[in-house]
Amino acid sequence: MKAAPDMTRFFHPVLPARQLGKTPVCIEIGERRYVLFRDQHGRAAALDDACPHRQAPLSKGFVRSDGRLACPYHGWNFDAFGHGRSPAQPTLTHCDTIAYQLVENYGYLWLAAKQTSISALTKLGWDGFEFAGSFSTLFKAPLHVALDNFSEDEHLPSVHSSLGWDEGGLSQVSFKAETFSERTEVHYQGPQRRSPWLPFLGVKAGDQFHNDWITRFDPVHAVFTMFWVEPKTGRQRPLITRTAIFMVPETSSRTRFHTFVFFKIANKSLLHQFVPVVRWALLQAGRRELAADASFIVNVADTPLELEGMHLGKFDKPVIHNRRLLQSIYYGGKGET
Numbered sequence: 291m292k293a294a295p296d297m298t299r300f301f302h303p304v305l306p307a308r309q310l311g312k313t314p315v316c317i318e319i320g321e322r323r324y325v326l327f328r329d330q331h332g333r334a335a336a337l338d339d340a341c342p343h344r345q346a347p348l349s350k351g352f353v354r355s356d357g358r359l360a361c362p363y364h365g366w367n368f369d370a371f372g373h374g375r376s377p378a379q380p381t382l383t384h385c386d387t388i389a390y391q392l393v394e395n396y397g398y399l400w401l402a403a404k405q406t407s408i409s410a411l412t413k414l415g416w417d418g419f420e421f422a423g424s425f426s427t428l429f430k431a432p433l434h435v436a437l438d439n440f441s442e443d444e445h446l447p448s449v450h451s452s453l454g455w456d457e458g459g460l461s462q463v464s465f466k467a468e469t470f471s472e473r474t475e476v477h478y479q480g481p482q483r484r485s486p487w488l489p490f491l492g493v494k495a496g497d498q499f500h501n502d503w504i505t506r507f508d509p510v511h512a513v514f515t516m517f518w519v520e521p522k523t524g525r526q527r528p529l530i531t532r533t534a535i536f537m538v539p540e541t542s543s544r545t546r547f548h549t550f551v552f553f554k555i556a557n558k559s560l561l562h563q564f565v566p567v568v569r570w571a572l573l574q575a576g577r578r579e580l581a582a583d584a585s586f587i588v589n590v591a592d593t594p595l596e597l598e599g600m601h602l603g604k605f606d607k608p609v610i611h612n613r614r615l616l617q618s619i620y621y622g623g624k625g626e627t
């Protein structure tokens with residue numbers, strides 16, 4: 291196995307902030323474990339999850355009344371900056387461990403190395419868009435396999451039951467992909483199939499469904515913009531959704547997705563009176579679609595990193611480019627963990 295690059299050079303979303311209470315939590319990025327905890331002021335902090343003494347997991351320890359995280363083995367304890375003390379040898383000076391940045395953004399805690407500039411935090415939120423909510427989904431597959439799934443819409447009829455077109459509509463789908471040195475841009479449009487969610491979103495079966503997305507690798511995430519057009523009049527339906535999906539490789543066989551859903555409703559639309567319903571429908575539908583991908587992905591989890599031998603079609607152009615950028619940008623050209 292090649293040496294794993296340091297993933298903490300990027301800010302990754304790792305946990306909904308409300309899930310970090312008094313008990314320390316272990317999270318993983320790229321086969322490395324980090325412990326999250328809150329000190330006596332409620333401030334969220336992150337340290338390496340291996341005690342510098344003899345590597346016991348600090349996440350199995352507890353937060354003392356003075357806000358220091360205590361190791362469960364011999365009680366060495368640490369503040370939010372990683373400054374350590376040994377109760378048995380108070381004069382010992384090599385007790386410190388590595389501390390990380392942990393910032394809250396859109397209800398999630400985002401982790402990065404201390405030296406990573408805060409300006410590297412991915413900007414979410416766009417003019418006129420409202421935040422609907424967020425959720426996480428576990429993909430039991432390596433990052434490259436999970437990313438492949440979010441690089442094409444050819445699988446919509448087979449894997450999904452509501453999103454976009456069914457098999458009958460597939461031949462009417464138009465598709466364009468543009469590849470750049472740091473991103474991939476993809477545009478799909480095709481007939482929207484029937485779905486129980488459509489009335490809640492002001493959409494009708496037969497509308498032209500547009501799915502445009504941009505994938506970047508600092509860290510790996512894709513931002514999908516979806517909207518619908520009424521085919522007879524060419525008028526756009528009032529709802530536009532924008533969904534940012536972050537793909538965090540916890541281990542070489544497990545990827546955690548963190549999804550942030552936004553939406554915008556056109557001025558003067560009746561849909562403004564039903565914003566709570568729109569928000570609810572978007573989150574429910576989003577969770578289901580991600581769950582559909584996650585439940586299928588286990589079947590292709592062993593797909594190799596090399597694409598040789600695969601009979602690729604036109605829809606796979608972004609798959610190829612994303613795999614390249616995954617290696618060169620996210621893994622820093624050093625190979626996958």
Ligand code: FES
Nearest residue numbers: 341343344361364
């Ligand atoms: S291993 Fe943590 S105090 Fe000994």
Ligand SMILES: [Fe+2]
Nearest residue numbers: 439449450583
């Ligand atoms: Fe999918």
